[in-house]
Amino acid sequence: MNVLELINVEKRFGGIVATNNVSFNVEENETLGLIGPNGAGKSTIMHLIIGIHRPNEGKIKFLGEEIQNLPIHKRIKKGIAVMFQHSRPLKRQSVLENIKVALLKDKISIKFPKDINKKAEELAKKVALQDFLNRHSEELPFGVIRRMELAKALALNPKLLLLDEPFAGLNHSEVKEFSEIVNSIEKQGFSIILIDHNVKAVYNMVDRMVAIHSGKVISIGTPSEVISNPEVKRVFLGEESSNFLEKKDNISDEEILSVKIKSLKYNKAEALRNIELKVNRGQFVSIVGLNGAGKTSLLKSILSLVKYEGEIYLEGKALHNLKTSEIVNLGMAFVPETRELFKYLSVEENLEIPMHDLDNKTLKERLDEVYSIFPKLKERRKQMAGTLSGGEQQMLVIARALVRKPKIMVMDEPTLGLAPIILEEISKILDYMHKELDLTIILAEQNLHFALKHSDVVHLLEHGNLICGCSRKEFSEKIGEKYLA
Amino acid sequence: MLGKSKLIIVFIAIFLITGVAPWVVSPYIVGVITMAFYFSVFVMSWDLLFGYSGEVNFGPTFQIGTGAYVTALLNLNTSLPIGICIIGGTVASIIAGLVLVAPALRLRGPYFGLITLVSVFLLGEMITIFAQYTGGEIGISIPAIITTNQITNFYLAWGFSAISAIAMTIIANSPLGLILQASAQDPQEAESLKFNITKYKILAFSVSALFSGLSGALLVIYLGTVSVSLVVSIAVVLQIIISAIIGGRRTIIGPVLGAFFIILLRQWLQPLEQLSYAVVSILGLIVLMLLPDGLISIFVGKR
Numbered sequence: 001m002n003v004l005e006l007i008n009v010e011k012r013f014g015g016i017v018a019t020n021n022v023s024f025n026v027e028e029n030e031t032l033g034l035i036g037p038n039g040a041g042k043s044t045i046m047h048l049i050i051g052i053h054r055p056n057e058g059k060i061k062f063l064g065e066e067i068q069n070l071p072i073h074k075r076i077k078k079g080i081a082v083m084f085q086h087s088r089p090l091k092r093q094s095v096l097e098n099i100k101v102a103l104l105k106d107k108i109s110i111k112f113p114k115d116i117n118k119k120a121e122e123l124a125k126k127v128a129l130q131d132f133l134n135r136h137s138e139e140l141p142f143g144v145i146r147r148m149e150l151a152k153a154l155a156l157n158p159k160l161l162l163l164d165e166p167f168a169g170l171n172h173s174e175v176k177e178f179s180e181i182v183n184s185i186e187k188q189g190f191s192i193i194l195i196d197h198n199v200k201a202v203y204n205m206v207d208r209m210v211a212i213h214s215g216k217v218i219s220i221g222t223p224s225e226v227i228s229n230p231e232v233k234r235v236f237l238g239e240e241s242s243n244f245l246e247k248k249d250n251i252s253d254e255e256i257l258s259v260k261i262k263s264l265k266y267n268k269a270e271a272l273r274n275i276e277l278k279v280n281r282g283q284f285v286s287i288v289g290l291n292g293a294g295k296t297s298l299l300k301s302i303l304s305l306v307k308y309e310g311e312i313y314l315e316g317k318a319l320h321n322l323k324t325s326e327i328v329n330l331g332m333a334f335v336p337e338t339r340e341l342f343k344y345l346s347v348e349e350n351l352e353i354p355m356h357d358l359d360n361k362t363l364k365e366r367l368d369e370v371y372s373i374f375p376k377l378k379e380r381r382k383q384m385a386g387t388l389s390g391g392e393q394q395m396l397v398i399a400r401a402l403v404r405k406p407k408i409m410v411m412d413e414p415t416l417g418l419a420p421i422i423l424e425e426i427s428k429i430l431d432y433m434h435k436e437l438d439l440t441i442i443l444a445e446q447n448l449h450f451a452l453k454h455s456d457v458v459h460l461l462e463h464g465n466l467i468c469g470c471s472r473k474e475f476s477e478k479i480g481e482k483y484l485a
Numbered sequence: 486m487l488g489k490s491k492l493i494i495v496f497i498a499i500f501l502i503t504g505v506a507p508w509v510v511s512p513y514i515v516g517v518i519t520m521a522f523y524f525s526v527f528v529m530s531w532d533l534l535f536g537y538s539g540e541v542n543f544g545p546t547f548q549i550g551t552g553a554y555v556t557a558l559l560n561l562n563t564s565l566p567i568g569i570c571i572i573g574g575t576v577a578s579i580i581a582g583l584v585l586v587a588p589a590l591r592l593r594g595p596y597f598g599l600i601t602l603v604s605v606f607l608l609g610e611m612i613t614i615f616a617q618y619t620g621g622e623i624g625i626s627i628p629a630i631i632t633t634n635q636i637t638n639f640y641l642a643w644g645f646s647a648i649s650a651i652a653m654t655i656i657a658n659s660p661l662g663l664i665l666q667a668s669a670q671d672p673q674e675a676e677s678l679k680f681n682i683t684k685y686k687i688l689a690f691s692v693s694a695l696f697s698g699l700s701g702a703l704l705v706i707y708l709g710t711v712s713v714s715l716v717v718s719i720a721v722v723l724q725i726i727i728s729a730i731i732g733g734r735r736t737i738i739g740p741v742l743g744a745f746f747i748i749l750l751r752q753w754l755q756p757l758e759q760l761s762y763a764v765v766s767i768l769g770l771i772v773l774m775l776l777p778d779g780l781i782s783i784f785v786g787k788r
Contacts, residue, residue, distance in 0.1 A: 050677060076679040088671040092735070093663070101667050102678050108688060110659040156679060 001028050002061070003160050003191045004049065009058035009068075011044055018044040020215045022058075026160065031192040033206035033223070035199050037235060037419045039390060041215040042195050046164055049193075050082050051075045063159070073106065081158035085165040087149045089137040095148050096120050096133040102155035123151045127181050143174030147181065154185065162193045167201050171290065179205060199227060199236055211235075213419075235419070244472060245427075245453050248282065248435050256281040256440055257302075257408060261310035264297055264464075271297040272308070272464045279408070279442060284434050286451035287444045289461035295444035296337060298461065299412050302442070303327055303334050314408070333406035337413045339397050343386030347377055347396055350385050354404050370399040373432065391422035398429060408440045409433065415447045423450060430454055452476060489658075491785040496654070496738045500647050503745075507636045515639050517752050518745075519707065522642035525744035526649045526700035528728045529737055530693040533653050536735035537662055538689040539669025540589055544601030545697060545725050547585065550608050550717035552578030552698025554619065557711040560629045562618075567629045571702040578698020582690040589686055609717050624712025631706055638707055645703060646741070649696050654737045656692065665689055720762075727769050733779025742780045746772075 004026040011019045019041045026032050036042050047053045049060060051072040060068040067075050089098050099120040100112070124130050127147040137145060146166065153161055166182065167175045182205065186192065196202045202209075209226040211219040219229040226232055257279040264272040271294045279285050289295050300306040304324045312319040319327050328334070342350050351370065355363050371378035374395050380388065385396060394414055401409055414430075415423055431454065433439045444461075445451035451458060458475040460467040468475055503522075507515050531545045556574030559565055565573070588600040612619045619625065632638060656662055668675035668682040675682050705711045714720070724747055732743020747765065754761035776782050 052673060071681075072673070072676040073679050073681045076677055082677050084674060084677070087674060090663075090666055090670055093666075097663065101663050104660045104664060104680075106679050106681055106684075108661055108684070110655060110661060112660055152678065 002026065003028055003030075003063060004193075005059075005061040006045075006049075007059040007061070009045075009048060009055045009060060011048055011053055011055050018215050019048070019055075019212075022212070022215070022217055024210045024217060024220055026191050026193060029189060029191060030208065031186055031194060031206045033202040033209040034193055034195045034212070035197065035202065035209055035226075035236075036212040037197055039417065039419055040197075040212045042197070042212065043164070044215070045212070046082070046162055046193075046195055049075075049162065050080060076156060077106070079157075079159035080162070081153040081156040081160070082162040083146075083149045083153045083164060083166065085168055087145065089145060089148065091136065091138045094134050094136055095124065095129060095140070095144075098137060098148055099123055099151050099155060102152035120155075123155055126154065126185070127151045128177070141174075143170050143177065146170065146174075146178060150178075150181065150185075158190055160191045160193070162195065164195045165197070166194065167196065167198070169292075171292065175201070199232075203227070235421075245431055247456065248284075251280060251282045251456060254281045255279070256283075256315055257442075258313045259298075259302060259310075260312070261298070261301055261308050263310070264294075264301060264306065264308040270464060272301070275310070275464075275466050277459065277466060277469075279440060282434075282438050282440055284430075284441045284443070284454050284456045286455040286458045287442070287461050287466075288446070288448050288451050288458060289444075290446065293461045294464045295446075295461055296412055299334070299410050299442070299444055302410055303332060328404070331405075331407035333401035333404060333409045335397050335401050335409065335411040335414055337416060339393055341385040341393060341396060341400075344384055346382050347385055347388070348381040350396060351377075351400055351403055354400055366403045366405075370402050373402070373429065374399050391418050391425065394418060394422075394426060395429065398426075398433075402433070402437075406439070408442065410442045412444050413446060414443070415445065415450050423447075427453060492654075492736060492738055492781075495742075495781065495784045496650065499738070499741060499745075500643070500650075504643060507639050512635055514752075515635055517748065519635075519639050519642045520704070521745050521748040522646035523700045523704040523707070524724075524728070524748055525646050525741040527697050527725050528732065528740035528744045529649060529653050530697040530700075531725050532729045532734055532737055532740045533657065533696075534689055534693040535729070536737075537657055537669065538665040538686065540686075540689070541594065541598040542585070542601045542693075543598050543722060543726075544585070544604040545693075546717045546719075546721050547601065547604040547608050548578045548581045548694040549697045549701040549721075550605075550612075550713075551581040551701075552694075553701035553705045553711050553716040554612065556702035557625055557627045557705050558618065560627045560706075561625060567631060567706060570629065571699070571706065574702035574705075575695060575699045578701065579691050579694045581698070582694025583687065586687050586690045589690065590683060605717065605719060605722060609713055612713055612717065620712070622713060624710060624715070626710045627705065628709075629706050630709055642703070642707070645700070649700070650737060650741060653692075653696065657735075657737055661685070661688070727766070731769050731772050731779055733781030736779070736781050736785075739779050739781035746780060 002025045007023055009019055009022045022045060034042055034045065044053065048055055051070060055068050059066055062078055062080065067078065100116055103116055103119055121133065124133055127150050129147055129151060132140060132144055137148065166178060170178060194202050194206055203223050206223060208221060209223050210217055211226050211232045213235045218231045219226045255278055259275060259277040261272050261275040263270060275298060287295055287298060297306060301308045302312060304319065304322060304327055310320065314330055314332065317330065351367060352363065355366060376392060377396060377399055380392065385393065388396065398414065414426055418426065427450065430441065434441055434454065443451060452472045452475065455472050457469060458472050459469045468478065503518060506518050527545060527549055531542060534540050534542050552574040555577035556570045559570040559573045585601060585604060589597050592600065613621050664680055664685055668680065668685055672682055701716055728743035728747045729740045731746055732741065733739025750765055750768065751761055754764050757764060772780065
């Protein structure tokens with residue numbers, strides 16, 4: 001019997017079709033993987049199921065009953081529960097109290113039910129939280145919060161549980177711990193939809209998979225069927241992602257940047273220690289590492305955006321006592337992970353801002369130069385930056401860094417949240433900047449394939465330490481794919 | 486919650502200490518403290534709405550003013566007994582609260598805040614436009630008096646403030662309070678935990694309006710007069726908000742401390758006349774810089 005059934009569901013936001021004729025079903029006791037790259041429409045589908053959005057066309061049936069027009073809380077009462085990726089738990093309350101909220105009935109009451117503490121403790125035990133009951137959520141690591149969110153979803157006693165990117169942001173041991181917990185609850189007689197962008201992460205955990213791309217279902221079936229589907233392969237793995245690009249042959253051995261960071265601390269937590277990094281002129285250097293390894297901290301140190309203990313020199317000039325603006329004027333450009341575009345200004349205005357001190361003629365020339373590299377941006381030059389797609393925004397951030405004709409480009413995860421097809425485009429641009437413009441590039445990346453493809457030198461950043469610092473061939477042999485992929 | 490038992494001790498201490506005031510201080514100061522009790526209920530109600538259900542209400546005087554004026558007008562224009570006038574005012578105040586719920590369900594943060602601010606100006610305008618009934622900017626005096634005995638009046642206010650504080654503390658720490666806080670933190674997540682948050686918002690606004698409206702009604706009867714500068718103007722709004730912040734938000738009892746701090750300080754600084762507002766504000770800022778969690782944190786520590 002079907003627990004959930006989506007029938008030709010379509011959702012449009014303005015002119016954009018977020019999900020296009022999506023149909024799939026979830027059977028009793030089944031764990032279904034809903035997979036797709038970032039921006040494929042996974043979240044929209046989840047929102048449609050729980051009622052944050054309502055579909056423009058199509059039906060959603062839960063236990064045979066149409067629910068697409070019900071408000072969220074009514075659907076939850078019918079037996080759907082969700083664990084959000086980004087949760088905002090009660091900060092001033094303990095873990096126990098957070099779980100208690102989920103156990104309360106939807107009725108106005110001044111007294112807590114008698115057995116609520118016992119029930120909350122039992123739930124906490126199920127997700128291995130018994131040692132954290134009285135701690136405040138503010139002071140707890142991500143992995144523990146995630147488990148608390150799972151306990152809250154379980155408190156609803158659901159027939160269908162939606163897990164939204166349950167592994168995002170967790171470290172290795174937390175991922176292992178969490179998947180064990182999910183495995184243990186799987187056998188308790190309800191269905192699960194596991195939403196993830198990472199096929200490998202869920203491959204062994206699900207009975208069936210639904211792969212989506214650009215709002216459409218591209219494959220449904222057992223994990224092995226889905227993963228061998230050619231379109232899925234193309235979308236998820238990219239076509240030639242493992243092929244290295246040709247190396248540039250004319251890299252000088254003149255040192256342009258030297259970084260020596262003794263320590264960088266946020267309050268008591270040490271984010272970086274004993275970092276030594278040397279970059280030669282024209283080199284493409286990658287720093288790879290997982291979320292939270294300290295990549296962003298390292299890049300921000302180079303630009304004096306955070307305080308650190310140590311010394312950094314650009315062409316022999318000390319940077320550690322300079323302000324960010326002074327460092328930028330020395331020829332450093334930064335492409336931040338968070339993009340930091342002026343959303344309500346046009347593409348062209350975003351590009352003009354960093355050139356405020358140039359005369360009109362130079363400004364015009366520089367604009368034409370970047371437009372020749374990014375013809376798409378020229379097409380959209382009058383459009384508000386906030387309305388661009390993720391890939392176009394990323395190009396705009398890179399273009400904005402380029403207009404000042406920097407010597408060094410420091411880039412923080414430019415691939416974040418972009419579909420493989422767009423990665424190809426970004427990749428070509430980086431290659432052009434590296435080889436044709438002869439820029440020195442420092443790239444922080446989580447996507448190892450992407451980093452390896454371009455780099456002359458690859459460093460691994462792990463728990464605040466830099467390891468390896470070797471050629472890409474050496475890197476992939478020594479540390480390589482078994483670590484990050 | 487940390488220091489919950491300490492909060493209760495502070496609570497009892499405040500009401501025991503203030504309870505002996507009529508036998509210790511001058512009759513004039515007794516009158517000031519009586520005012521402070523009514524004012525403290527305004528601040529507590531505001532704290533319940535902002536601190537627990539997260540609604541930035543810049544218009545507490547929309548409810549208070551409605552309650553106060555309706556009570557006064559009923560008393561002046563009808564022969565209904567005082568009790569009925571007070572109930573009428575309170576009901577009107579709850580209706581005023583419900584009027585604010587509609588935008589609160591659609592707008593959040595600063596946008597909702599702006600609407601509430603506008604509601605205060607609207608009420609002020611209405612009172613001016615219908616000056617022949619409301620007395621306009623001068624206000625009106627009313628015949629009703631519960632008692633002329635100052636000590637009885639004092640204990641009436643004292644008891645009302647204590648009961649309001651107890652009731653609101655119970656609500657804040659009940660399942661209801663927890664659900665309100667959850668929906669303030671993340672409405673979508675709260676609804677995904679099966680809570681029909683519309684219901685809780687309506688309730689939060691009604692409860693807040695009930696207490697502040699009732700307090701406004703009682704204040705009018707106590708003073709025998711009502712005016713815009715007493716229960717409607719933006720100055721009153723600011724005083725309420727500053728009191729809550731200085732006292733310590735999300736504690737219910739903190740706002741009582743804040744209310745006393747502000748009212749007594751204003752009294753003490755009265756020789757400075759207009760300048761007293763500035764001095765109160767500066768002192769408020771200093772308190773806030775030294776004690777970001779409010780005066781209450783002196784007693785219960787940091788939260």
